[in-house]
Amino acid sequence: MTREKSEINVVVEGKAETPTRVNITSGKFSMIIDEPEQMGGTDQGPTPMQALLMALAGCINITGSFVAQQKNLEMHHMSVRIEGSMNPGTFMGMPSNDRAGFREIEVHIDADFPHATEKEIAEWVEETENRCPVTDNIKEKTKIIVHTRETV
Numbered sequence: 333m334t335r336e337k338s339e340i341n342v343v344v345e346g347k348a349e350t351p352t353r354v355n356i357t358s359g360k361f362s363m364i365i366d367e368p369e370q371m372g373g374t375d376q377g378p379t380p381m382q383a384l385l386m387a388l389a390g391c392i393n394i395t396g397s398f399v400a401q402q403k404n405l406e407m408h409h410m411s412v413r414i415e416g417s418m419n420p421g422t423f424m425g426m427p428s429n430d431r432a433g434f435r436e437i438e439v440h441i442d443a444d445f446p447h448a449t450e451k452e453i454a455e456w457v458e459e460t461e462n463r464c465p466v467t468d469n470i471k472e473k474t475k476i477i478v479h480t481r482e483t484v
Contacts, residue, residue, distance in 0.1 A: 350374065384470075385414045385437070391466035392439065399460050400445070405452060408444040415440075437470065 346354040346365070352373035353366040365380055367373025378386060389412040400407045416437045421428035441460075445453055461467055 381416065381418065385416055388466045388470065389414050391464045392441065392460060395464040396443065396460040399456055399463060403456060405445055405448050405456060408446060410441065410443040413440040414438065
């Protein structure tokens, strides 16, 4: 049995409201990305880096639930806590040898599998990590092509 190659195209559009605040839309959903006041923002939404980790937490939750269901593992609850460490110097234009993004991201998953063995839980964690699209995009180099539109 062959699987057909399928593709999902995700489109996100952003319109700047201020130098730090952007209204982001995707499909019927919208959100504001902003910076805190101490960074010149209005603190009306998460920062881009917070939104990235929020997306990772959401994807791990969805993927982990789906993997548990496929493996017939009874899961009573799951919570995800993610911490990222970064040096804002590069972003701020200060001399720095650090990269602009997170140096490290720690994911803490608290999942309750009342009848699973340690081996089953370890396999669930590994499969969840391997199948999570956001994890994949953060861990692997994804080609990003930037286009600009010249104004006349």
